[in-house]
Amino acid sequence: MVLKAAVIGVGMMGRNHARVYAQMEHATLVAAADLDTAALEPIARTYKINVYTDYIQMLEAEKPDLVSIAVPTRLHREVALAVMQRGIHVFLEKPISASVEEGQEIVDCAKKEGVKLAVGHIERFNPAIIELKRLLDAGQLGRIFQIHARRVGPFPPRVEDVGVVIDLATHELNLLEYLTGSQVESVYAEIEREIHATHEDLLTGILKFKDGTVGILDINWLTPTKIRELSLIGERGMFSVNYLTQDLYFYENDYLNGHWEGLAIMGVSEGRRIRHNIKRKEPLVAELESFVQAVADDTEPQIGGEEALRAVLLAQRLLESGRKREVVWV
Ligand SMILES: NC(=O)c1ccc[n+]([C@@H]2O[C@H](COP(=O)([O-])OP(=O)(O)OC[C@H]3O[C@@H](n4cnc5c(N)ncnc54)[C@H](O)[C@@H]3O)[C@@H](O)[C@H]2O)c1
Numbered sequence: 001m002v003l004k005a006a007v008i009g010v011g012m013m014g015r016n017h018a019r020v021y022a023q024m025e026h027a028t029l030v031a032a033a034d035l036d037t038a039a040l041e042p043i044a045r046t047y048k049i050n051v052y053t054d055y056i057q058m059l060e061a062e063k064p065d066l067v068s069i070a071v072p073t074r075l076h077r078e079v080a081l082a083v084m085q086r087g088i089h090v091f092l093e094k095p096i097s098a099s100v101e102e103g104q105e106i107v108d109c110a111k112k113e114g115v116k117l118a119v120g121h122i123e124r125f126n127p128a129i130i131e132l133k134r135l136l137d138a139g140q141l142g143r144i145f146q147i148h149a150r151r152v153g154p155f156p157p158r159v160e161d162v163g164v165v166i167d168l169a170t171h172e173l174n175l176l177e178y179l180t181g182s183q184v185e186s187v188y189a190e191i192e193r194e195i196h197a198t199h200e201d202l203l204t205g206i207l208k209f210k211d212g213t214v215g216i217l218d219i220n221w222l223t224p225t226k227i228r229e230l231s232l233i234g235e236r237g238m239f240s241v242n243y244l245t246q247d248l249y250f251y252e253n254d255y256l257n258g259h260w261e262g263l264a265i266m267g268v269s270e271g272r273r274i275r276h277n278i279k280r281k282e283p284l285v286a287e288l289e290s291f292v293q294a295v296a297d298d299t300e301p302q303i304g305g306e307e308a309l310r311a312v313l314l315a316q317r318l319l320e321s322g323r324k325r326e327v328v329w330v
Helices: 014-022 037-047 055-062 073-084 100-113 127-137 164-180 283-297 305-324
Strands: 003-008 027-033 050-052 066-069 089-093 117-120 144-154 184-192 202-209 214-220 222-234 237-242 247-253 270-276
Touching (some): 003 014, 003 055, 014 037, 014 283, 027 055, 050 055, 055 073, 066 073, 073 089, 073 100, 127 222, 127 247, 144 164, 164 222, 164 305
Parallel strands (some): 003 027, 003 066, 144 214
Antiparallel strands (some): 222 237, 247 270
């Protein structure tokens, strides 16, 4: 069966959803909606589909099986509810919402309507992250001591509705709990607004996980080059991931290879650098294929509403910590 897919909001992100659905085997792109006719025009021309400036009209006329929503975050609740109340499955871009309260309404509505709700935590479909998780679960790092995420770059002027904590830190908050398999129990944040008109644009955060792992978040919209990196140190060495190039390296702690036996030296020493071979894939393709599969098979999406909501809750705790300048317990 080929499912009918539509996209609401074909700006920077949504136009990529349209491209991916148009090339999919088990779904086909039937329509798109956006308030901006200039955004719709190339979509209509490229994919020869109907386009609408009113998304409600699109839902009524096209009756899609599933919809990707990629409108600005402040509109997620309103648009997601309207789609789900028509019995249509939703893929909602991340973050699920700007606040926990709105996110909860979205989660509750999906349950009430009995529709699938997937949220776009795209890095979970990054092949380097998938391989890293496999290696961590296999015990390659041993106990994790510290996990350090760096997500910095220039300010995207189109993001007006939320700050960098809700917009970007939510990626890492979801990933760090997933990778450690442990929950954040407390947070401390230094948060600044340097150039953004209304919201914070710099976060330096410290997380403490229930299993003792320390997390560091270095996230901002103030860096003139885009950097997306993650490193984890643990008993057996260090993993380093570049999200953008999908590179994964392991720096071995040579001490564990026994070369130092007999010497009165304890601890850590520099060993081999191992580059893991990653089969690269566009994360958005993997993510939307996984969603379409969940709809077709009637199974739970890989990253659902509850998990996405947890990332927003942690982001709000960071904001609270930044305001109070004290440690906040989750
Ligand atoms: N997963 C990721 O890595 C990632 C990356 C970028 C953006 N996003 C998310 O995607 C969402 C959109 O971000 P973007 O960067 O594409 O923004 P954007 O401003 O480029 O695009 C948003 C589009 O929504 C349209 N729109 C606004 N109100 C609408 C309405 N009522 N009906 C129909 N269309 C409407 C706008 O005209 C615009 O074309 C945000 O929630 C953002 O957080 C996720």
